[in-house]
Amino acid sequence: MSQMALFGLASPVLTVSDLTRRVRELLDTDYRLKDVWVSGEVSNVSRPASGHLYFTLKDAGASLRCVMWRPDVARLLAPPRDGEAIEAHGRVSVYEAGGQYQLYADTLRPAGEGVLFQQFLRLKARLEAEGLFDPQRKRPLPGWPRRIGLVTSPSGAALRDVVHVLERRFPLAEVTLVPTPVQGEGAPEGIIAGLQALNRHAHPDVILLVRGGGSIEDLAAFNDEGVARAIVASRAPVVSGVGHETDFTIADFAADLRAATPSAAAEIISPDVSVLWEDLRLWRARLAGALGERLRAHRWTLDGQRLKLRLSSPRAQVIGARQRLDDLGSRALAAISSGVQLRRVRVGGLIQTLRAVGPTAVLERGYAVVSVRASGRIIRTRKHAQPGTELEVRVADGTFPARAE
Numbered sequence: 001m002s003q004m005a006l007f008g009l010a011s012p013v014l015t016v017s018d019l020t021r022r023v024r025e026l027l028d029t030d031y032r033l034k035d036v037w038v039s040g041e042v043s044n045v046s047r048p049a050s051g052h053l054y055f056t057l058k059d060a061g062a063s064l065r066c067v068m069w070r071p072d073v074a075r076l077l078a079p080p081r082d083g084e085a086i087e088a089h090g091r092v093s094v095y096e097a098g099g100q101y102q103l104y105a106d107t108l109r110p111a112g113e114g115v116l117f118q119q120f121l122r123l124k125a126r127l128e129a130e131g132l133f134d135p136q137r138k139r140p141l142p143g144w145p146r147r148i149g150l151v152t153s154p155s156g157a158a159l160r161d162v163v164h165v166l167e168r169r170f171p172l173a174e175v176t177l178v179p180t181p182v183q184g185e186g187a188p189e190g191i192i193a194g195l196q197a198l199n200r201h202a203h204p205d206v207i208l209l210v211r212g213g214g215s216i217e218d219l220a221a222f223n224d225e226g227v228a229r230a231i232v233a234s235r236a237p238v239v240s241g242v243g244h245e246t247d248f249t250i251a252d253f254a255a256d257l258r259a260a261t262p263s264a265a266a267e268i269i270s271p272d273v274s275v276l277w278e279d280l281r282l283w284r285a286r287l288a289g290a291l292g293e294r295l296r297a298h299r300w301t302l303d304g305q306r307l308k309l310r311l312s313s314p315r316a317q318v319i320g321a322r323q324r325l326d327d328l329g330s331r332a333l334a335a336i337s338s339g340v341q342l343r344r345v346r347v348g349g350l351i352q353t354l355r356a357v358g359p360t361a362v363l364e365r366g367y368a369v370v371s372v373r374a375s376g377r378i379i380r381t382r383k384h385a386q387p388g389t390e391l392e393v394r395v396a397d398g399t400f401p402a403r404a405e
Contacts, residue, residue, distance in 0.1 A: 017096065024094035027101060033092040038064060038103055039111050040088075042080045047073075055080060057088060057103070065102040066090075072106045077213060077244060085111035110215055117216060120223050123250060127225070132232050133253045139237040141257060142205045145269055147174045149204035149236060151194040154179035158210040158241070158262035165266035170273055176202040182211040187221035192230040199235045206269050207236050209251060210262035213244040222249035231255055241265025363396040370394075373401065 014022075027033055040057030047053050051070035056063050066088055073079070080086050090105035109117070127133065148166070152158050154177070166173060178197055180190030191209070198204055209231070211222070221227065222242050231238045231254040240255035241262040252258040259265035355361055359369065370379040373390040385391065385404040393402050 016099065020094060020096045020099055023101070024096060027093055030092075035089075036092060036103075037087050037089050039086070040064065042084045042086055043082050045080060045082055047079065053079060057086075065095075065100060066105050067095075067102055068105045068108070076108060080108060087111050120216070120250065123223065123225055124253065127228055127250065127254070132228060137232070138256045141237055141239065141269055144271065145170075145173055145205035147176065147202065147204045148269065149198035149202055149207035150175055150177045150210070151180060151191060151198070151207065152177075152210045152262075153182045156182065156212055158182075158212050161261070161263040162208060162210055162241075162266040165263050166270055169267065170270035172273070173270065176204060182221055183214070183218050184221075188224035188227050191221060191224075191227050195230045195234050195238070204236050207234060207238045208241060208262075208265050208269065209238055209255065210241040210265055211243070212262070213247055219243055219247060219249050222251040224250070227251055228254040239265045239269055360396065363394065368393050368395045370402070 038057055040059050040063075043056045043058055043063075045053070045055040051073060053068040053073045055066050055068075057066055058064070068090075087109050088103060088105040089107040089109075090103050092101060092103055094101045131137065150159070150162060152162070159177070163175070166175060176198065178194035180194045181187045182191065195207065195209070198207055209222075211219075216223075219242060222240075228250045231240075231251060237256040238254075239257045239259055240249070240252045241259040241264060242249050242251055243261075245260040248258075257268065259268050363369070370385070370391055370393050371377060372379065372384070373392045376392075377384070379385050379391065387404050389404045391402040391404060392399050
């Protein structure tokens with residue numbers, strides 16, 4: 001019996017579950033075990049129907065069970081294989097049902113990438129502090145690139161993917177290829193020379209910098225500082241399409257736009273020719289409609305001007321004046337005829353009046369006109385008719401001689 005038991009201070013008895021839970025809580029509260037990289041050799045790889053990944057990491061002295069959930073497994077380019085040396089990132093905890101601690105991994109990479117990744121992070125932070133990745137510096141892409149520059153390996157699948165997309169979507173563009181190695185010694189210098197040659201001689205509207213996927217060692221040329229500065233110094237905007245969707249390089253951050261894959265980069269910078277044909281058809285219809293409206297408007301204006309010209313032309317004025325002249329002539333003739341008729345009536349009335357008061361009418365009523373035969377002077381008083389004066393008496397039907405007594 002222990003001394004603690006003698007004094008009544010015996011430790012409480014824990015169940016296996018309680019003890020395992022306490023160990024898990026201790027591990028879960030250790031911040032150093034929540035973000036840890038572990039290197040080792042892969043063994044006992046298993047992937048059941050659930051899609052989760054189970055494997056063991058081991059070295060000469062120990063082994064560690066690892067679990068990777070299906071969403072994290074989906075981001076892997078390829079699952080690990082038995083005997084492969086890798087580095088796994090995740091958190092350490094306890095699987096209570098099995099009573100053992102294990103690593104819940106979320107990222108895997110080949111062993112040896114740790115140093116390169118740290119170099120990548122340091123270079124990224126330094127260039128970002130200089131403003132090379134500033135979104136305000138990014139240049140807009142042309143909507144209709146007539147000339148496209150392409151920097152990539154002439155034997156890689158990226159070139160075939162880009163050419164296939166451009167032929168399908170926008171065969172009108174002219175593509176200028178600058179072949180260069182994209183992996184291994186001399187690749188950064190080749191990429192830099194290709195970018196400079198395109199800007200100096202081809203003057204493209206946009207440049208594609210592409211290659212297929214690979215490990216961090218394979219993509220080392222695109223994590224080069226000189227390549228990043230050449231991208232920023234390019235006069236034409238640069239679109240990077242390096243690796244797969246999960247791959248990020250310094251060139252991606254320096255480029256004006258990053259595409260997930262080389263094919264995606266080609267699609268981003270190329271308008272779809274089928275969409276262009278549809279747009280062209282719509283614009284043609286709109287143009288025809290607008291042209292028809294404009295022609296109708298001009299036709300109406302022309303008809304109005306033609307009518308105005310017809311009304312104000314000398315010929316129209318002469319025709320109008322001629323008609324007015326005819327009208328005035330008719331009116332004048334009518335006025336003259338009416339005046340003549342009035343005057344004829346008036347003259348007829350005067351004639352009737354003259355006839356009524358004239359000598360002949362008076363004579364016909366029994367009066368006579370007596371005049372001196374010798375002088376023809378009218379006898380108006382008796383003193384003009386001295387006795388013995390030869391007279392001439394005029395009556396209605398003639399004259400006869402007479403003598404004053």
